[in-house]
Structures are given as structure tokens and as C-alpha cells.
Amino acid sequence: MLTKRQNLMETIKGGNPDRFVNQYEFMNLIMEAPLGEMAGPGQTIKNGWGITFSWPADQLGGFPVHDDEHKVLKDITDWKNQVKAPAVATSDEAWAAAVAHANAVDRNEEFVTAFVAPGVFEMTHHLMSMEDALMALYEEPEDMHDLIDYLVDYELAYAKELINRIHPDCIFHHDDWGSQRSSFVSPEMFAEFFLPAYKKIYGFYKENGVELIVHHSDSYGVNLVPFMIEMGIDIWQGVMTTNNVPELIEKYGQQMTFMGAIDSGVVDFPDWTPEIVAEYTEKACKECGKLHFIPNLTQGLNFSSFPGVYEETTAVIDRLSKEMF
């Protein structure tokens, strides 16, 4: 039996996996790294960038607050005065728990995986609201280029420290680039603003020993796939069924692997049942096949919003591995 790591590599390279890669099993996520403050359920916090996040207890996630009082960037042309990056944590103490966790991982079995979020696109709209960020791409493109460069520099400073401390094998990087029906920006705009940013970021990781780049965007993104490949993404996690995943695998599977195809929205809700999970998981596995595909809820971490859904999905994938391999 292959290790989780070997089985993953066989799957993405189109070799001979002996079972499905089961959701996030190949990633040993080092969540202790000092990535910055994030709001938990019931909390309102202000992070190092000054962005206020609120997560009401009865909601499924947190949101940046963008009223006039809380918006960090009120005028893109004045971003140099209004946006101040926090310092990257560089003390041994700040990294101790992450280092201890990484050292305890058997790298033959799993990938030591660093979680990085939010991404560059998300940072632009967290700072200034989605509407302002998207309009600024048109109205003040030079300032947006400069702001994006600044965000990339920060990411690279963090990446440098991260690599020195835990030597990750894999990066799990979030940046949502679309709704379930379309990408937020046109391919041309994406190529102008975000492709160069990610070529720098993912290029830096790859040049420094990271073997695998997994990018999360639980959205439509067919029109961005060529750019994802160009920037060095190995696995697109969160790929929704609106993308026609079997067709993507057929067309691009040799260059990138697709992880998802079980839309969280249709299986992960208060009245979920094992039958519903089985129906959508079987559909995903049977339609997408054994190579260049990892069956997974589209949610961007290794859990579900409602208790039991993630574990049930795992159990169905295990059963399907026995039946199909």
C-alpha cells in the first residue's frame, strides 16, 4: 500500500494510485504558524492590517467590516499612507509551536503543509471592500499595481520566514477568485494584475523547496485555469461542479490536478443525511475518475460546517476506493 504522499504523487502525475486521495489526508496542516489574527465564531477582531473582522456566533464564517468607520483603505490614491503592513513574526517563540508540529510529521507519509490566507486578491477587497477594489482596477490601475506589489512583498517576507522555520513540502494557499458562476474579473484583468503577483509568490516557494502548491478557490474558474498552471499551481482545491470538472481533467489533467467536485453547499447543511453525501460523492468519483482528481468537499479546510459531514464524506470515499480500485 502506498503512503498518503506516494498515493498523492501517483494521482497527480497520472501514474498508478492504489486508492483515491481522500480529501485533505495528504496535508498535515501546520496551523500553529503565526499567520496573523483571525476571528473565530462569536468574535470581532482587528487584525495586524487594521482590518476589522466580525464572525457572529450564528453564522458560518467571518466577514471584513466595511462601513465608513472600519474600512482601512478609503482612497486608493492615498494607499501609501493608509495601508501599513504588520511586522512578520520572526521570534523563536512565535514559531516554536509550528516548528514542533512540523518536526513531528513523518514526511514520507504526509506533506508538511503551511496554510496561507488571505490571498492577494482577497487582501485588496478586505482592505477597501469588494466594490471599491474592483472599480479601482479600472479607475486607478497604477495604484492598484503598486498596492498589489506591496502585498506581494509582505507575502514574500512571510514566505521567507515560513520556509526557514518549517521547510514546508506543500503550501495550501487561499484566494477566492470567483462566484459559483463566473470569475470576479475578466481573464485579461486577471493576467494583468494577479498572474504576475502569483508567479512571484508561488515561484519563490518552488525555488525554496516547496514541492506542491495547492490553491483554494471554491468558485467557477475555467477561464483562469491556464493562468493557474502558468503561476505554478499543482492542485486547484475547491473546484465546484459548475466548472464541469471531468472536462477540465480531460483538458488540463496532465498539468494540474483538480480537488473538490463535491459542492459543500449541497451536502453540508443542518439536515444533511448520509444518503445525500453518498449520492454526491459517488457522482464526483465516478464522473471524474482516478487520475488528476481528488474527491473533496469544496470547503477550504479539513472540516465541514455541520458536524459529521466531512467524516461521512471520508467514509464514502474509502468505500469507493475499495469498489473502484
Added chain:
Amino acid sequence: MSKIEEVKAKVEIGKTKLIPGLVQEALDEGNAPGEILQAMVDSMSVVGEKFSSGEIFVPEMLIAAKAMSKGVDVLRPLMAGDTSASLGTCIIGTVAGDLHDIGKNLVSMMIESAGFTMVDLGVDVPAERFVEAVKENENVTLVACSGLLTTTMPALKEAVQTIKASGLDVKVIVGGAPVTPEYAAEIGADGFAPDAGSAAVKAKELVA
């Protein structure tokens, strides 16, 4: 190209900085404010169609709506009291338990561009609040309810049914990622739209 045609063309491509001057020039040429407004509404219909078909994306739609809004600012003082071009007031909000506002804001912009006066109740709006807002505002013809989460679909249903049960003479349109035309019909909504461009078209149809 006449000035009014130029206004129409520049709104469509979101030339926000040029529009106020062009609208003024169109007025100076003797075009009626209502005619210029209609030209901008027409451009936004084109923008909505292009968005629905995937030809353009959210930034292009936002920038066009902003351009139109700059043009309306020039026309507004000249059209005070003239309600002939208005399709009435639309109350809009994201239903209780749901904090998503981006889609709702886009829909609001596009419905406004179609000729409605918008009253935005924000997010996490209880069903009764929609009814109160209809009563508090003048000439309300439409209520637009948004819900993005599977988990807030019951709240969407409650909002629609509370508005309908109030007996108020308004149409209700719904939308959001998990909403289907079948679900919209099942919960008693008058209309459904899958995206912001279609929402503007459907809104006009519902109050025609």
C-alpha cells in the same frame, strides 16, 4: 455621433470621469433630461445583458453603474419632482441570518440603473423589516430578497411569505447562489433572477 449617443456609449464602457461633462453637453445641445436618462438606462440594459452572458465581468458592470450615477447627478436637479421615468421604489436586503452583501449590492446597482429608487436595508434583515419598509416608503413597487447560503433558504421563504401575507401590493423578486427558479416559485416569489443583469430585466417586467 450625437452627444446623447456618446453618453450612451461612454456609460456602457464606464467612463466615469467623462460622463458629467458629456451629459452637460447633451443638455446644452437641447436634449431633454428624461431623454438623456433613458439613453443611460438603455446602456445599462446592454451592460446587464453582457454580464448575464459572461461577456463582461463584475468590474465592468460596477464601473458602468458608477458612470451612470455620475450622469444622474447632473440630471437630478433638473428632474426634481418628475417621476415619469421612475419605476417606483424597490426595497432590497439580504435575509435574516445571512451577512452576504456583495451580490445584493450588485443587484441593487443594476435595478437602480433600470429606473428604480432603491432603499437598501442591508444584510441580516428579518422578514417583518421588509414589510415595515414597504409601509414606510412611498410608491414601493418591488421587494428584492437575497440569500446566499443553503442554510438561509428557510429565511428567504419566510421573508417572501411574510411580505405576501401582509397583503401589500408589491412584487417580490428573489435571488442568490442556491436559489433556483423552481424554489422561487415554490416559496411564492413573483420573480427570480440568476444574476444582477437579469435582475434588472426581471424587475422591469414585474412592475410593467
